[in-house]
Amino acid sequence: MNSEPITSHEAAASPLMKGRSRTAVDYRYLRMARIWAENSYCRRRQVGALVVKDKMIISDGYNGTPSGFENVCEDEAGVTKPYVLHAEANAITKLARSGNNSDGSTLYVTASPCIECSKLIIQAGIRRVVYAEKYRLMDGIDLLERAGIEVEFLRLEGLPPDDVPEEKRQDEGGR
Numbered sequence: 608m609n610s611e612p613i614t615s616h617e618a619a620a621s622p623l624m625k626g627r628s629r630t631a632v633d634y635r636y637l638r639m640a641r642i643w644a645e646n647s648y649c650r651r652r653q654v655g656a657l658v659v660k661d662k663m664i665i666s667d668g669y670n671g672t673p674s675g676f677e678n679v680c681e682d683e684a685g686v687t688k689p690y691v692l693h694a695e696a697n698a699i700t701k702l703a704r705s706g707n708n709s710d711g712s713t714l715y716v717t718a719s720p721c722i723e724c725s726k727l728i729i730q731a732g733i734r735r736v737v738y739a740e741k742y743r744l745m746d747g748i749d750l751l752e753r754a755g756i757e758v759e760f761l762r763l764e765g766l767p768p769d770d771v772p773e774e775k776r777q778d779e780g781g782r
């Protein structure tokens with residue numbers, strides 16, 4: 608992805624930070640979020656999310672019912688139950704029960720956040736959102752941008768499993 612533009616204000620701010628290496632790391636976290644989505648028992652759609660801060664994954668989530676509820680997302684008609692939590696909401700509320708702090712973190716999520724999750728993202732102090740799939744309704748993304756959150760779309764489809772040149776790997780430490 609050599610044509611990937613450097614859209615991060617952080618990348619622009621630091622002369623040592625290479626936009627491309629940052630993007631390579633972003634792709635890896637996003638791939639991890641996609642793998643994490645496989646934990647979801649929802650049939651209609653599986654979404655995964657990771658919250659990363661200071662190079663550490665501080666939370667994770669996938670879409671599903673609340674703790675203690677049946678592991679079935681859809682009703683008999685195949686409609687998603689109203690109490691199913693989205694991956695982002697699960698990752699953010701998991702932080703509420705941990706000693707971690709999401710202020711200034713980055714959220715990686717395999718689908719564009721809805722408006723409800725976007726409200727939570729804003730209030731959780733997440734500063735950056737990297738997502739992989741665009742959906743018809745983009746009001747969540749619009750809200751994030753209005754709140755001044757850096758939003759980046761990365762396309763995972765059709766990407767070879769390891770597209771990142773070997774020499775780029777060592778750049779990660781300087782991120």
Ligand SMILES: [Zn+2]
Nearest residue numbers: 693720721724
């Ligand atoms: Zn949502």
